[in-house]
Amino acid sequence: MIIVRTIPELRTEVRRLRQEAERQSGRAEVGFVPTMGYLHEGHASLMRQAKEHCAVTVLSIFVNPIQFGPNEDLARYPRDEERDLKLAASLGIDIVFLPSPEEMYPQPTKTTIHVREVTEPLCGASRPGHFDGVTTVVAKLFHIVKPDRAYFGMKDAQQVAIIQQMVADLNFDVAIVPCPIVREADGLALSSRNVYLSGEERKQALGLSRSLRMAEEWLEQEPGLTAEEVKSRIRQVIGEAPLADIDYVDILTFPALQALPSGEPVGQAGSDVLIALAVRFGRTRLIDNRLFSRQGGRLCSVK
Ligand code: AMP
Numbered sequence: 049m050i051i052v053r054t055i056p057e058l059r060t061e062v063r064r065l066r067q068e069a070e071r072q073s074g075r076a077e078v079g080f081v082p083t084m085g086y087l088h089e090g091h092a093s094l095m096r097q098a099k100e101h102c103a104v105t106v107l108s109i110f111v112n113p114i115q116f117g118p119n120e121d122l123a124r125y126p127r128d129e130e131r132d133l134k135l136a137a138s139l140g141i142d143i144v145f146l147p148s149p150e151e152m153y154p155q156p157t158k159t160t161i162h163v164r165e166v167t168e169p170l171c172g173a174s175r176p177g178h179f180d181g182v183t184t185v186v187a188k189l190f191h192i193v194k195p196d197r198a199y200f201g202m203k204d205a206q207q208v209a210i211i212q213q214m215v216a217d218l219n220f221d222v223a224i225v226p227c228p229i230v231r232e233a234d235g236l237a238l239s240s241r242n243v244y245l246s247g248e249e250r251k252q253a254l255g256l257s258r259s260l261r262m263a264e265e266w267l268e269q270e271p272g273l274t275a276e277e278v279k280s281r282i283r284q285v286i287g288e289a290p291l292a293d294i295d296y297v298d299i300l301t302f303p304a305l306q307a308l309p310s311g312e313p314v315g316q317a318g319s320d321v322l323i324a325l326a327v328r329f330g331r332t333r334l335i336d337n338r339l340f341s342r343q344g345g346r347l348c349s350v351k
Contacts, residue, residue, distance in 0.1 A: 069103035080195030085109035086240035115181025209303035252289035259285035271315025295326035
């Protein structure tokens with residue numbers, strides 16, 4: 049596994065491995081997995097997908113300062129480079145790119161990428177500027193790595209919708225591959241931020257995935273429920289945990305992320321539907337979601 053920390057080295061190594069792969073097998077797709085490190089099985093699932101479909105795999109680990117708000121957890125974001133490198137090596141990743149903030153931003157960036165509309169609801173409303181930081185760094189990483197395919201987790205469903213929009217609008221020559229949410233056996237969605245949770249907070253955080261599973265049952269048995277009714281039931285389930293402080297519970301179309309017509313049954317939505325939540329436990333903010341798609345006239349949970 050090649051470990052590089054500068055942009056010129058990364059470009060040289062990607063070019064070299066791409067040419068080598070082309071010579072050896074005629075296959076030369078570069079697969080890219082951008083992360084902020086402190087890797088877990090969710091990240092590993094993205095890397096496995098990349099390995100399976102691409103001749104050359106690139107992982108980036110960069111805690112991107114411009115996507116954190118002034119009162120967010122940039123300084124305390126968990127880091128463990130040694131453990132991350134071991135995991136990446138065990139999965140057969142070819143190149144790991146570990147740039148410093150100075151390498152990525154030698155001077156304060158005067159250019160940011162802003163995607164309209166899809167950035168406004170959900171996390172966009174509670175984390176102003178966050179998605180501009182995400183799209184700007186992802187655009188930079190795409191220019192640096194030049195991947196054919198890039199792998200993103202549906203854990204961050206809004207991020208997937210935004211990146212897909214950016215790629216379409218700006219003609220990036222890369223296929224975005226959304227990958228399913230990886231969960232603990234008890235349902236908690238894996239996240240680097242789960243290490244912040246106390247034992248009690250972690251127990252109470254199970255309300256997020258439980259409420260989404262319940263929503264799936266409700267929609268199956270009562271397809272006439274409106275978004276308002278489902279949201280209020282979800283709030284009730286999560287609210288049973290005394291430590292839970294709900295940021296949002298929302299039900300939107302996917303990937304446009306628009307509100308469903310008021311009073312209309314969720315089961316009659318004309319597009320895919322995303323139920324998304326953000327809940328604070330102490331200083332830790334957790335997100336989770338479930339995507340539903342129309343199959344044979346019914347709205348079904350996408351596994
Ligand atoms: P992060 O390091 O949190 O920025 O995440 C890097 C990538 O891993 C993003 O595309 C995330 O959506 C994805 N990811 C994080 N957690 C999970 C999970 N539990 N399941 C699937 N993908 C995930």
